Amino acid sequence: MSDATLQADRARPPVSPFVERLKERLFPTPLSGLLSALGIAAALWIAFVLIRWAFLDATFTGTPEDCQQTTGACWAVISARWRLMFFGLYPYELHWRSGIAGLILIAVIVASCVPVFWSATRLALLWVVSFALFWIIMHGGVFGLETVTEEKWGGLTLSIFIFCGTALVGMPLAIVLALLRRSRYPLVAKVAAVLIDTVRSLPLVTILFTVSILLPILMPDMPLSKISRVILGMALFFAAYQAEIIRSGIQSLPVGQEEAAKALGLGYWHRMTRVVLPQAFRRALPPTISQFAISFKEVALVIIIGVFDFLASGNAAYGSGEWAFTYVEVYVFLAFVYFLFVFSLSRYGAYLERRMRVGK
Amino acid sequence: MTVAVSISHVDKFYGSFKVLHDVSLNVNEGEKVVICGPSGSGKSTLIRCINQLEEHQSGDIAVLGRTIDGQGKHIDFIRRDVGMVFQNFNLFPHMTILENCVLAPMLTRKTPREEAEAIAMQYLERVRIPEQANKYPGELSGGQQQRVAIARALCMKPKVMLFDEPTSALDPEMISEVLDVMVGLAEEGMTMLCVTHEMGFARQVADKVIFMDQGRIVETAPPEEFFSAPKNARTRDFLSQVLAH
Ligand SMILES: Nc1ncnc2c1ncn2[C@@H]1O[C@H](COP(=O)(O)OP(=O)(O)O)[C@@H](O)[C@H]1O
Ligand SMILES: [Mg+2]
Numbered sequence: 157m158s159d160a161t162l163q164a165d166r167a168r169p170p171v172s173p174f175v176e177r178l179k180e181r182l183f184p185t186p187l188s189g190l191l192s193a194l195g196i197a198a199a200l201w202i203a204f205v206l207i208r209w210a211f212l213d214a215t216f217t218g219t220p221e222d223c224q225q226t227t228g229a230c231w232a233v234i235s236a237r238w239r240l241m242f243f244g245l246y247p248y249e250l251h252w253r254s255g256i257a258g259l260i261l262i263a264v265i266v267a268s269c270v271p272v273f274w275s276a277t278r279l280a281l282l283w284v285v286s287f288a289l290f291w292i293i294m295h296g297g298v299f300g301l302e303t304v305t306e307e308k309w310g311g312l313t314l315s316i317f318i319f320c321g322t323a324l325v326g327m328p329l330a331i332v333l334a335l336l337r338r339s340r341y342p343l344v345a346k347v348a349a350v351l352i353d354t355v356r357s358l359p360l361v362t363i364l365f366t367v368s369i370l371l372p373i374l375m376p377d378m379p380l381s382k383i384s385r386v387i388l389g390m391a392l393f394f395a396a397y398q399a400e401i402i403r404s405g406i407q408s409l410p411v412g413q414e415e416a417a418k419a420l421g422l423g424y425w426h427r428m429t430r431v432v433l434p435q436a437f438r439r440a441l442p443p444t445i446s447q448f449a450i451s452f453k454e455v456a457l458v459i460i461i462g463v464f465d466f467l468a469s470g471n472a473a474y475g476s477g478e479w480a481f482t483y484v485e486v487y488v489f490l491a492f493v494y495f496l497f498v499f500s501l502s503r504y505g506a507y508l509e510r511r512m513r514v515g516k
Numbered sequence: 517m518t519v520a521v522s523i524s525h526v527d528k529f530y531g532s533f534k535v536l537h538d539v540s541l542n543v544n545e546g547e548k549v550v551i552c553g554p555s556g557s558g559k560s561t562l563i564r565c566i567n568q569l570e571e572h573q574s575g576d577i578a579v580l581g582r583t584i585d586g587q588g589k590h591i592d593f594i595r596r597d598v599g600m601v602f603q604n605f606n607l608f609p610h611m612t613i614l615e616n617c618v619l620a621p622m623l624t625r626k627t628p629r630e631e632a633e634a635i636a637m638q639y640l641e642r643v644r645i646p647e648q649a650n651k652y653p654g655e656l657s658g659g660q661q662q663r664v665a666i667a668r669a670l671c672m673k674p675k676v677m678l679f680d681e682p683t684s685a686l687d688p689e690m691i692s693e694v695l696d697v698m699v700g701l702a703e704e705g706m707t708m709l710c711v712t713h714e715m716g717f718a719r720q721v722a723d724k725v726i727f728m729d730q731g732r733i734v735e736t737a738p739p740e741e742f743f744s745a746p747k748n749a750r751t752r753d754f755l756s757q758v759l760a761h
Binding site for chain 2: 413417418423426430431434435438
């Protein structure tokens with residue numbers, strides 16, 4: 157900017173700084189001004205078309221025929237088939253059980269995010285009790301509840317269950333692997349390193365095929381159900397990545413922290429659980445949150461080994477002939493539910509970081 | 517008089533680099549020893565061998581009658597009776613001052629919380645910062661943090677205290693508040709080994725001053741003699757540099 161324009165700027169009467177900045181950014185020269193105007197017009201037009209499709213011209217309830225009379229989105233498929241998407245092939249008249257079971261897991265996830273529960277005993281108690289409850293309600297066979305075997309579980313409830321199981325088995329495993337990799341015994345450290353690096357270099361799909369197809373062939377007497385095996389496979393995969401995240405948190409601590417704990421006479425276990433790991437987790441929080449988000453979305457991969465998760469149920473929801481034309485609406489809805497989960501997770505991560513910056 | 521710390525003919529290597537050469541030193545109960553010497557002469561390494569933050573390769577170290585034998589359990593017992601204060605304080609930043617102080621007594625000595633907190637408050641009062649008990653280390657000045665670190669070590673009721681340049685990371689105006697606490701501790705009869713270049717402190721409290729150079733103890737003398745008539749040429753060089761400031 158030349159001196160002359162600078163002076164002209166100063167001479168101008170005060171305008172609100174926001175409007176001023178907008179003007180400067182969007183209309184600095186006639187040509188960019190024109191391009192900006194075109195861009196804004198295009199954006200407005202796209203927004204209008206989307207809103208018209210999603211709300212103004214949309215059909216919210218009714219039959220496939222009702223939908224075909226309008227040009228907008230056919231949300232009627234969601235109101236007609238949401239139970240299939242949420243509960244999969246779970247017996248129709250027992251859907252309430254799958255609903256309650258799913259809500260229990262969501263409630264426990266939310267509760268785990270509240271600092272009051274942040275002690276190893278409280279978290280362990282919370283999760284063990286809620287998994288037992290989940291099992292009783294979903295599987296039944298006790299308290300006069302009709303038995304529903306795992307093959308019939310499905311939908312969003314199953315996806316959340318697989319995610320929770322993965323995190324619950326995977327996180328302790330990750331901590332153990334991270335600590336073993338830092339062991340003072342070279343052989344132990346080496347074995348942990350090879351294990352972590354091997355699992356990390358395999359695609360998740362191969363692990364899923366191994367646990368679901370190969371394992372039953374190799375070990376026909378395998379007592380674990382398919383879903384348990386899927387959870388174990390996913391947990392192993394999660395643990396390999398999370399172990400490295402935790403280790404990076406530990407390496408980033410000043411050595412003086414562990415030395416001070418040693419000098420106070422704390423044993424290995426206390427040094428790790430009270431001094432090293434709590435700080436390592438704080439430092440590794442952002443990548444840990446992404447790892448959770450990635451794992452939640454990776455659950456959708458189980459569709460290829462024939463587990464009827466949320467995505468598979470979504471495919472079934474439009475795949476049955478009469479609703480076949482509504483695949484866009486169904487996928488938008490699936491994406492929206494995924495977005496709700498993962499976006500809340502990121503916001504929660506941001507809140508935690510702010511909170512911890514204060515020193516807690 | 518009983519010997520609190522006995523070090524005899526200790527050699528210590530980092531890889532192939534020999535840091536300590538045949539070091540021997542006895543510290544009696546209640547004795548205050550100041551260790552000085554140029555940077556890299558092995559002062560930290562020597563006192564860190566006493567609580568086995570570093571392992572030595574040959575020679576014997578015995579603390580309060582117990583010989584260090586390289587066994588894990590054994591060393592944890594010795595560490596509980598030997599307090600250490602570091603140059604960089606090393607408070608646990610995720611815990612309040614009070615939590616920093618009660619952690620080790622509660623975990624290792626199984627002291628009930630109320631009792632541990634009462635003891636902690638007593639020591640925090642002694643280092644004159646009881647009002648900071650519920651703050652986090654990051655909210656305190658360097659001098660305050662170092663006083664907390666001393667209080668934290670004292671909460672374990674140690675019989676020996678090790679100080680590794682406790683005032684070197686402090687702004688000049690905060691040095692005296694930490695030294696005052698250390699002088700108080702010395703007057704109460706604590707057995708102390710201090711690595712420090714605060715020669716005023718050495719004159720005031722030390723029973724003997726040790727000069728180290730290149731991994732060897734070069735000179736050991738009571739402070740009057742050490743400062744007025746150092747025998748060794750390297751000690752004289754060093755003193756002229758330190759005292760010039
Ligand atoms: N962990 C280590 N690995 C290798 N060399 C080290 C290590 N710690 C210290 N040293 C070396 O050992 C020597 C003595 O160190 P130190 O005891 O810290 O000296 P001082 O405390 O007297 O300054 C120095 O030369 C230093 O570079
Ligand atoms: Mg040093």
